[in-house]
Amino acid sequence: MYRVLKLNGSVEPFQPEKLRRSIERAAQDAGVEVDGAADIKVERDVGSWELADLVHVELLKKAIERPELAEVAKSHLLGRIYKEIFGRDFLRVKSDEEYQRRALAAFEKLAGVIKPEALELLRQLKLRPEFDRSLSYNALRLFTNGNYALRRLDFQLAETPSMAAARVATAVARDVERARLYYDYITSLKLIPASPYWFNAWTSKEMFASCFILMIEDCLSSITHPGKRCIYDVLTRSGLIQQAGGGVGYDFSLLRPEGDVVRGSAGVASGPISFMKLFDANVEVIKQGGKRRGAQMGTLHVWHPDIRKFIKAKTGELKDVHLQNFNISVVVDDAFMEKALDVDKDPNYPLVNPRIVVEKLGIKPIEVLELTREVQLPKDATVGSVNAKELFREIVEGAWDSGDPGLIFKSNMNASNSLLYVNVDGDRYVWFGTNPCAEVPGADKDVCNLTHINLVKFVKEGCSGRTLEEKLECIDWAGLAETARVGVRFLDDAVDISTTGMKDVDETYRKIRKIxxxxxxxxxxxxxxxxxxxxxxxxTLVNRVLAWIYLNALDESAELARERGPFKYFHQSDYARGVIPVLKYQDFVWSRWERVRAAYPPEYRELGDRLKAITYETRRWLDAMAKRFGKPTLAELSEKVKGGVRNSVVMSVAPTGRTSILAGTTSGVEPVFALAFLRNVTVGTLVEYYWPGVEYLRARGLWTPEVRRAVEESGMLRDAPVPEDVKHLLATAMEIHWAWHVLMQASAQQWVDQGISKTINMPANATKDDVYWAFALAWALGVKGITVYRDKSKSVQVIYTGIKQEIKKKLADTKIVVKPLSLDATISDAAEQVKLKALEEGKDPYCKTGECG
Structure with a gap:
């Protein structure tokens, strides 16, 4: 007789009849007949949650033929959630009042986990149990396995999704009326707060920031170098941030190169790469407090003498074993790019030892990170030079081989920096690095405070159009504007609540007020x-949608400044002079384009010319929309911001890996990844389908056995017997030419004052020249950071497109063998299983080391 280990630590015999009844109850709740669709054979001891997972996998395998079985899997999972939180058979209780009563009782059991003052606000908020049922199976699975739900001290689940949404809304608002507003937007899935909100709201570690940027200076410890941001000091900060569920970006350019002199010990330096290993190990140990895998970005400026070692740090034999908790990117300036692309006919680019620059010039570390071709360097600070064309090719080869390194374009990045060169806390404010997924460029101690608008909610039902202008009328522009304004208020409220436990970081955060x-x-x-x-x-559409959101977000920040006051450095910022950062950025990008466009082949010149035209046409369109909906035009907004803005920046497009699963939609500004794919999780391999694509095909009578087979084999419609226009509409990330990926990112970037996290997906047969021109075009079109990923360039991926024959055979096997579990397992062992699920299933395919939003 095999046994089942429960989360409370008890062990009971496996009872097939009990399992069958639970499936039938879930089917009854969903109004579906199961007919033995989830018969499970158990031949080993098993944990109760693992057993449930196996039931769900079996149901979901058959849901492609019978879609209603996915609802049974969801109902079964929701039943388990309710049973753990509320008690037995709660699915049968249909009363909202009963739900409210039991939810408040469950909140009270969180004493010691959430702050006492939370309960008073939570009691005044009417919960929406329908929110739980509105979520997909994948969203509920993320909710339970991804640590969005709080757990009691005994590690039992303590919250339903609607309860967690209430906790987030009240924690940010600290006011009942505002909490009701935020709760309405969250539970309607119009606004999705980033993961740390769900992890930390009302807890003792109430940190809402997703990620941070930290400067590392060339010293080991502030014990011997008071006042400096030394390696081990930053390592400690990183550990605290990772523990609370945040990611960190660091720039290693200030560290002296390998082999350089270390006078204090009469030795030689080990160089930036060796210290990156230390930070990599730090995250491996902490793993973000068991909430999700650690996320880190490591950057190095292209002038550093160790740049070639950095480029090769995650390529070749090292790509699957070295620095696995890091994304890495090379920071390049316009001087380098112009030499690399032969705009500047002299290809020689100087390499600079940062230690010598500081010692000889006596300048501050941040000024080293500002180095441009205009800076006059002492002769012995320049330790050689590289051929920019050759080095650029080496960067391209590394990215082609493994996806690393990416590129960060320093001039593009700072072109929308409203505080460029302003003195902030004793340093000139220059964006020298980025967060782990590159959507937030920043300076030392900058913070990513993220929330996302779900664009799907603003497409009107039953609306159709032939031309683009007709289709644009199918968007609820008024609703989108109001959501942007609520989002800005939500994020600004969070600035004053969120705390990292690091006083100087929190102080800088509140002075800059980045959202x-x-x-x-x-x-x-x-x-x-x-x-x-x-x-x-x-x-064109993404250009206009992002422009409309930006206009309303910045206008709302100006309104908040009138209510609450502007951010501390406003009077030194571009805003005080009536300069709108994205317009300054656009003018910079397109004036440079005219200077460098001749370096590009005619077909790429045409792409740049057309995007430029679209961007400036959007300015005219935006003014017309502003007048139509009673919003300020760009000229009026320019005057308005002179009176103050609350936030130094307002927009950033994150990869939204987990949060898009919660919302049940696609990630960020990415295309559909695949129509069918495999996701590796702790119970094995799950098959997932992009259901809106399947439903689109079904609605047109195209979901035939032949089409299904083609989709399952490749994850695409490429070889399916469907019309070409349908293939074009449902084209997936690997099918779309890299130029469209770059154009979409560049188009969105025109109206985002921070950055955009996006992967330029390429098929396995993409060439190095494809990567070369993707990088080159991205720079010229104003992209701030770019990452390419060539399919199968790593031996291990989080998700794979299509379902290979050998895996299909394994999945079709009706005999499911569960993993062995020790008979003397304890409650802590069972809890550890759930923690591991969160770590393994929380990965984001669009952010290689973790999830940033």
Whole structure:
């Protein structure tokens, strides 16, 4: 007789009849007949949650033929959630009042986990049990396995999704009326707060920031170098941030190169790469407090003498074993890019030892990170030079081989920095690095405070159009504007509540007041409007949607400044002079384009010229929309911001890996990844389908056995017997030419004052020249940071497109063998299983080391 280990530590015999009854109850709740669709054979001891997972996998395998079985899997999972939180058979209770009563009792059991003052606000908020049922199976699974739900001290689940949403809304608002507003937007899935809100709201570690940027100076410890940001000091800060569920970006350019002199010990330096290993190990140990895998970005400026070692740090034999908790990117300036692309006919680019620059010039570390070709360097600070063309090719080869390194374009990054060169806490404010997924460029101690608008919610039902202008009328522009404004208020409220436990970081955060309102669901919005992702209509639409959000977000920040006061450094910022950062950025990018466009082949010149035209046409369109909806035009907004803005920046587009799963839509501004794919999770391999795509095919009578087989084999419609326009509309990330990926990112970037996290996906057969021109075009079109990923360039991936024959055979096997579990397992062992699920299933395919939003 095999046994089942329960989360409370008890062990009971496996009872097939009991399992069958639980499935039937879930089917009854969903109004579906199961007919033995989830018969499970158990031949080993098993944990109760693992057993449930196996039931769900079996149901989901068959849901492609019988979609209603996915609802049974969801109902079964929701039943388990309710049983653990509320008690037995709660699915049968249909009363909202009963739900409210039991939810408040469950909140009270969180004493010692949440702050006492939370209960008073939570009692005044009417919960929405329908929110729980509105979520998909994947969203509920993320909610339970991804640590969005709090757990009691005994590690039992303590919250339903609607309860957690209430906790987030009240924690940020600290006011009942505002909490009701935020709760309405969260539970309608119009606004999705970033993961740390769900992890930390009302807890003792109430940190809402997703990620941070930290400077590392060339010293080991502030014990011997008081006042400096030394390696081990930053390592400690990183540990605290990771523990609370945040990610960190660091720039290692100030560290002296390998082999350089260390006078204090009469030795030689080990160089930046060796210290990156230390930070990598730090995250491996902490793993973000068991909430999700650690996320880190490591950057090195292209002038550093160790740049070649950095480029090769994650390529070749090292790519699957070295610095696995890091994304890495090379920071390049315009001087380097112009030499690399032969705009500047002299290819020689100087390498600079940062230690010598500091010692000889006596300048501050941040000024080293500002180095440009205009800076006059002492002769012995320049330790050689590289051929920029050759070095650029080496960067390209590394990215082609493994996806690392990416590129950060320093001039593009700072072109929308409203505080460029302003003195902030004793340092000139220059964005020298980024967060782990590059959507937030920043200076030392900068913070990513993120929330995302779900664009799918603003496509009107039953609306159709032939031309782009007709399709644009299918968007609820008024609702989108109001959501952007609520999002800005939500994020600004969070600035004053969030705390890292690091006083200087929190102080800088509140002085700068960076917020990052972003989007998700762009690809699904395009499908609903029947606009292919790889099209000029899509490039135009994203330009206009982001422009509209930006206009309303900045205007709301100006309104908040009138209510609460502007951010501390406002009077030294561009805003005080009436300069709107994204317009300054656009003028910079397109004036440079005219200077460098001759370096590009004619077909790429045409792309740049057309995007420039779209961007300036959007300015005219935006003014017309502003007048139509009673919002300020760009000229009026320019005057308005002179009176103050609350936030130094307002927008950032994160990858939204987990949060898009919660919302049940596509990630960030990415295309659909695949129509069918495999996801590796702790119970094995799950098959997932992009259901809106399947439903689109079903609605047109195209979901035939032949089409299904083609989709399952490749994850695409490429070889399916469907019309070409359908293939074009439902084209997936690997099918879309890299130029459309770059154009979509560049188009969105025109109206985002921070950055955009996006992967330029390429098929396995992409060439190094493809990567070369993707990087080159991205720089010229104003992209701030770029990452390419060539399919199968790493031996291990989080998700794989299509379902290979050998895996299909394994999945089709009705005999499911569960993992062995020790008979003397304790409650802590059972709890550890759940923690591991969170770590393994929390990975984001669009952010290689973790999830940033």
């Amino acid at each position: 990052g309102l972003g989007v998700m669901g762009l690809a699904e919005m395009l499908i609903k409007l029947e606009i292919p992702y790889a099209s000029w209509d899509a490039v």
